[in-house]
Amino acid sequence: MLGGVFHAAVLFLAAAGLQLVFGVQKILNLACGSFYALGAYFGVSLVTWALGAGVPPSLFLGVLILGGVLLAVIGPPVERLLRTISDRDESFQLLLTFALVLMFEDVIRFLWGTAPHQLGSVYLLYGQLKVGALTIPVYNLVVIAAGATIAAAVGWLLTRTRFGRLVRAAAENPRMAEALGIDLARLYSRVFTLGVALGTVGGALVIPATAAVNEMGIELIVEAFAVVVIGGLGSMRGAFAGALIVGVLKAVAIATYPEVEMLAIYVIVIAVLVLRPAGLFARAAA
């Protein structure tokens, strides 16, 4: 169960980036998976470097989050590129963002090679929690807490701040928003960068528990899309609920009937598509 929630926390961050960008800019950004993979690789390098430079190991979580945020600098240029096709057919967006996925894969291969990269021992630095016969790494709980905190923070940002009001206005009616004096180009750039940061921070956060492998981005996109279909495209609450459903369902399937691990998720996806084609939270856009 907890394993499922851990998985859900990571899935949420990646799917949230996808949702935010789609909700506001109507760009279906497949490259969200690449940002996740880049965050993971960059996180490994940054923490390895930081530990070598004498940063106390217990601060590695801070280093990882910082790395994820720093890496979001790739957001504006990528957004600038995507803007060139923002008013074209959706298939162009899919093609271009998929091309980005392939290019980022090559970038990773060029910079980090093909062998898996990982952080050896920091995973257990925060200890393990024993609950009856169960042993839970505290770091898993940290990631779950971080996912929940980020979800709350993004929710607050979108509903309670001036930036959030502008974002929602632009999502609702971009022409009107522009007419009222909102600098759409700047807003889009910021929103996209926030979306990138959700992905890169997600990748950086998960890396102590796993290893960075080149295909992790594509793997995640597939599941993120299941999340998005279940939750409803463009909805933040949908991303949250969808990630929880996918993560927990997978865990339950593995614990009870492992053969249907993948099938279970797609059965739900199909059910949602048939019964509620717009997803569970389609109306609560951005």
Add this chain to the structure above:
Amino acid sequence: MATTRRNFLRLLGGASAALAARLDGPPAFAQAGPVKIGVLAAKAGVTAPVGESGLRGTQFAVDRINAAGGILGRRIELVVEEESNPKDTVERFRKLALQTRVDVITGVVSTGVGLAIGPVAEELKTLWLAWDATTQKGVEETMPKPRYSFRSVDNEAEAVMASILTAKHFKGKIKTVAGINNDYSYGRDNWAAFLAIMKKLGMGVTPVVDLWPKLGETNFTSHVAALGQARPDLIFCSFWSGDAPILMKQAHAAGLTATIRFVMTTAGGVHESLKKAFTPEGMILGYNSMYFEAPNASPLLREFVRWHQERFKEWPNYESDHAYFTLAAYRAAVEKAARAAGGKWPSPDQIIEALEGMEVESLSGKRSYRADHIMECSFFQGLSTYRNKHDFVTVDPLEVMSTRQIQKPSGLGLYEWINSWKA
């Protein structure tokens, strides 16, 4: 690692420089120009590290052969193409055979791709020396008696050896077993072979859970929870890529490695990532057909390990040796056939005849091709240990078994063969 591509360009550059140099002198042979060798190597996806490792072994072999004057005086020129999905890779195979007109093609790691290439090699009458790509089920059906394909060892050989070692080390100590293997033919076949051998050897074990994550999965927290719930005495796993260290790390974090015995048949493919921090001692760990730190390593293996470490800052794994062997065997076969043909460059048929039964020194020791075109070599497994200079586990004692012991003989099905063992 960051220099992968650069090294590769250097390799290609070296090959073309060699070609240019050749043009200066008179052709040493009737067949002028370099020997063109096509290589199909994966560069993306889960198999990329394996493809990379094969390319390194290829590079090492070509450097050596060219430094020694090439094959019968003809230098080797490599033409590298990518192994991707079966359809595209078959197209590249055709291109290498028909357009580039290479003399021989090596490479291919995925069984799916290998099965697609087999018939094409026959159709084009193009010699193909595979690095890997031989899960048995499909091979038996679609490549029963190949002439132009020379295949690797059975993919189940590592499971057979690991099962025999499980019986040797853990008999009487385990009652329940669990499997976690990738959900495709390799994972399924390995688990089935393990269970069949447990039964044959009278281990009296009961499987309590078998998990089938898809290839490329990077989160096993739920699988580890399920394994923790089932509490088996032993976990059998045939992961060979980045998922192996991830599983170990998450299993260790959940306290599984303290009480449960592990068998990792093929994780030696990513041995450097099995850090001591989370990998237990006393686990059966397989390195397939080459072990970089063999106590009685040949001068050739020592030279290769040194070359690999200096160039890539990594310790090599087995795919390099598969690749090295294909080239060493090809060279030896050409030279042997040429001797029989009065010094002329031999025809493909003559080379095939020479390859059958050909034994050469490879990185891991003597290796050969059986008459049915399947490799014979040694396999290396052992119990994991921390007693080394690295931050990852190695094995001690190292156990070595020949494929003559752990690979089904020509003409017998895998289970037919296992059932024929004398108890």
